[in-house]
Amino acid sequence: MMARVHIIGAGLAGLSAAVELADSAELLLHEAAPQAGGRCRSYFDSTLNMTIDNGNHLLLSGNDSALAYARKIGGAEKLAGPDEAAFDFCDLEQRQRWRLRPNAGQLPWWILAPDRRVPQTAGLDYVALARLLFAGPKQTLRPFLGSGDLARKLWDPIFVSALNTDPSEASARLAGAIVRETFARGGEACRPLVAVEGLSAAFVDPALAYIRARGGEIRFGAKLREIAFAEGQAAALDFGEAMIELGAEDKVILAVPPQVAISLAPGLKAPLESRAIVNAHFAFPAPKNLPLLTGVIGAASEWLFGFSDRLSVTISAAERFLSTPREDLARSIWDEVQAVAGIEAPLPAWQIIKEKRATFAATPEQDALRPGTETQWRNLFLAGDWTQTGLPATIEGAIRSGVRAAKACAK
Incomplete structure (x- = not known):
């Protein structure tokens, strides 16, 4: 029995x-x-007249347990992403765009290739990240990342979204676990994957x-x-x-x-103790040249998802926006979305989802x-x-x- x-x-x-x-x-x-x-x-959102997610989520190809689960139940075919590790970024303050492209092998030669790393950074700038692999249980993240251009343009966006906690108070050891299971394994473990059908x-x-x-x-x-x-x-x-x-x-x-x-x-x-996430959804199809995922720098928006039927934005560690009126938030985010996507359009039908207790504070x-x-x-x-x-x-x-x-x- x-x-x-x-x-x-x-x-x-x-x-x-x-x-x-x-x-x-x-x-x-x-x-x-x-x-x-x-x-x-x-869920089906009547305001947008479409099915959306209650929060945007990103997987990486190094998420072994999640992908094994998806394959077992037959859901893996619903995940989409680039064939190689590639992350597009748009800096609205400095009017820059670039693509981060870690190479497939574990030896990170990509940090020596200017066209694969963040502009105006040097290969040695990335080596410091290896220190996170040895972080202690009481250490916070900011001292490992510093406060320079690389932190602003790359490490802060990645770790704020992964930990949903500001680097000044976030656990360095948890950040090190992310590095160990993704970047330290090479680009094959860093390909972004999105559930494009929900x-x-x-x-x-x-x-x-x-x-x-x-x-x-x-x-x-x-x-x-x-x-x-x-x-x-x-x-x-x-x-x-x-x-x-x-x-x-x-x-x-x-x-x-x-x-x-x-x-x-x-x-x-x-x-x-918890941290909030804000998601914004706009009933506007992604332009054909817009990547599925774009990191946004110098803005309230942090990650822009370009779906076939909508544009969606995620903001992590979002306590500062919980009291902002939803319409004001929608309008300001839409302005940023237009700048990143290269479009000019009036505010379409929108939905703002404020998840006050999205995750525990990391x-x-x-x-x-x-x-x-x-x-x-x-x-x-x-x-x-x-x-x-x-x-x-x-x-x-x-x-x-x-x-x-x-x-x-x-x-």
Whole structure:
């Protein structure tokens, strides 16, 4: 008889755990919301009259766990990007454009080629980044990056988006983990990948189909209110209208936000300080010559995504914009979008999404609070990008945490 596993939460952490266990366990996936995906999903927006993502997300080809998950569920074909590592940038203040092109091999000869690196920088300027690989748990990022032209034009945009935390307070060790898994592995691990048909098409809908095809049960609108504990393990799950008693061999994976997790698991410590992300979507098709992804320097906008039906902007560590009226924000961002895309057009239909608690704050102090997969209860396991994955709060971290929780269940 297969073991029964209850997975609480159908974000990417919960979905990846379920996919990992689908062939070896009797699965019940409980999600409080009416849909799966959590902070990484698509929805139809009536203002724009199109399907958009609740937040723009970027993968890199070095995100091994995320790509293995996408391939397993059949979503990898929904990811698009250049054949080689290439990142386009536009500096609106200095009126410059360039393309960063790390070479494919691990030996980084690209830093010696002026046409592959940031203009007006030298190869030796990039060597300092290797120090991040040896950063300690209490060190912050800014001293490693400096405050010169290279930091402004390259390192700040990359690490602010990866960590969603300002470099002055961000964890250098988490930044080092990003370097170790991408730049240090060469350009083959740095190719940008985007879910051009939406996050749900690549990561959510195929996972639900995969789980159901293997007999897994998915329950939406099922909010877990309390976990009863007895004799060192989770003994019952209280969903309000239904109480599920757990057998001796039953397992539970708690794949919920940290605020919810600590309310359900007494004594659990977790990072509760958060950082915001603002996304802007404009119903205007990308010009044919616009790259799929452009880093924007010297502006509020940080990354511009050029989709076939819309232009979308992401701003990380965006607390400064939370109180800005949405229409004012849309107009100012649209001005920047026009300058980057080389267009002149009145403000089209738009949507601004302010995610106040988009990720945990990737500071050394908050990183130290992240729990591991196992808990004090022998049948209760944790998953989520806020658990101790060794990475900041990313798609890769969320999926990796789910796989780890599934493997812990199977022991």
